[in-house]
Amino acid sequence: RANRMFKPEDTIVDVNGVKIGGGHFGLIAGPCSVESEEQIIEIAKSVKKSGATMLRGGAFKPRTSPYSFQGLKDEGLDLLLKAKKATGLPIVTEIMSTDYLDRFANDVDVIQVGARNMQNFELLKELGKIRKPILLKRGLSATYEELLMSAEYIMAGGNDNVILCERGIRTFETYTRNTLDVAAIPVIKRLSHLPIIIDPSHSAGKWWLVEPLAKAAVAAGADGLIIEVHNDPANALCDGQQSIKPDKFDSLVQELKMIAKAV
Numbered sequence: 569r570a571n572r573m574f575k576p577e578d579t580i581v582d583v584n585g586v587k588i589g590g591g592h593f594g595l596i597a598g599p600c601s602v603e604s605e606e607q608i609i610e611i612a613k614s615v616k617k618s619g620a621t622m623l624r625g626g627a628f629k630p631r632t633s634p635y636s637f638q639g640l641k642d643e644g645l646d647l648l649l650k651a652k653k654a655t656g657l658p659i660v661t662e663i664m665s666t667d668y669l670d671r672f673a674n675d676v677d678v679i680q681v682g683a684r685n686m687q688n689f690e691l692l693k694e695l696g697k698i699r700k701p702i703l704l705k706r707g708l709s710a711t712y713e714e715l716l717m718s719a720e721y722i723m724a725g726g727n728d729n730v731i732l733c734e735r736g737i738r739t740f741e742t743y744t745r746n747t748l749d750v751a752a753i754p755v756i757k758r759l760s761h762l763p764i765i766i767d768p769s770h771s772a773g774k775w776w777l778v779e780p781l782a783k784a785a786v787a788a789g790a791d792g793l794i795i796e797v798h799n800d801p802a803n804a805l806c807d808g809q810q811s812i813k814p815d816k817f818d819s820l821v822q823e824l825k826m827i828a829k830a831v
C-alpha cells in the first residue's frame with residue numbers, strides 16, 4: 569500500500585485542515601520536551617508567528633539513560649492541549665506504549681513513532697487500527713525498505729495517513745549526532761507516494777547545523793521539516809544543544825521560503 573506502483577499520485581495527509589504532502593509543505597516546530605505551561609505556550613506562539621503549521625513537544629521521552637528527564641507524561645499532553653487552544657496549531661507528540669493509545673487517539677493530532685520504536689510492530693499494528701495521522705521516524709540503522717515496511721504495518725490495518733521522517737542515521741562519523749541522509753528524500757519519493765519530511769535537529773545534534781541541513785532538505789524536495797525550537801536552549805531539559813531559538817527559527821523560515829521558490 570505504501571508503494572508508488574499501487575498509487576501513482578502523492579498522498580496528502582490532512583491534519584484538521586493542515587495539509588502535508590503533494591505540494592503542501594508541513595512545518596513542525598517546538599521544543600524537544602514539554603517542560604511547563606509558560607514554556608510550551610511561549611514557544612507555540614512564537615513559532616506560529618514565524619509560520620509553523622504544527623507544534624511539536626515530547627511528553628513521553630525515549631531517553632538513552634533512565635536517569636535523564638523522561639517527560640511530563642499525561643501532564644505534558646494536557647499542556648500541549650493548552651498550547652493548541654492558545655494558538656490553533658495541531659499537536660505532534662510521541663507515543664511509546666500502546667497503554668496510552670486511547671489518550672493519544674483522542675487528544676493528539678499527529679502521533680509520532682520515534683526512531684527507536686520504528687520496528688515496534690505491535691505498536692504499529694495498533695496504530696493501524698485508528699485513523700489519526702502517524703509520523704513515522706526512520707530507525708537509527710534502518711534501510712529505506714525497512715522504513716517502508718514499517719509504514720506498511722500501519723497501512724495494512726487501514727490507516728493510510730502516514731508521514732515518513734528521515735532524522736539522521738548511524739554512520740562512522742561521530743562529530744554530528746547522526747548523519748542526515750538527504751538521498752532519502754528523492755529515493756522515498758520514487759518508491760512511495762507517502763510524504764517525507766526531514767528532522768535536521770536530531771540529524772545534526774548541534775544548533776548551528778540545523779539551518780544548513782534544513783536548507784538542503786528544502787532544496788532536495790522534502791515535504792516538510794520538524795525542527796526543535798526552545799526559548800532557553802541553555803536550560804532545556806532535553807536536546808538544548810541542538811535547539812534553535814525562536815528568532816533564529818524566524819529568519820530560517822524566511823530563507824527557506826526563498827529556496828522553495830527557487831527550486
Ligand code: PEP
Pocket residue numbers: 600626630681682683684705735767770
Ligand atoms: C524526538 O523527535 O524528540 C525524538 C526523540 O526523535 P528520534 O525518535 O528521531 O530520536
Ligand code: MN
Pocket residue numbers: 600601770796806807
Ligand atoms: Mn529531541
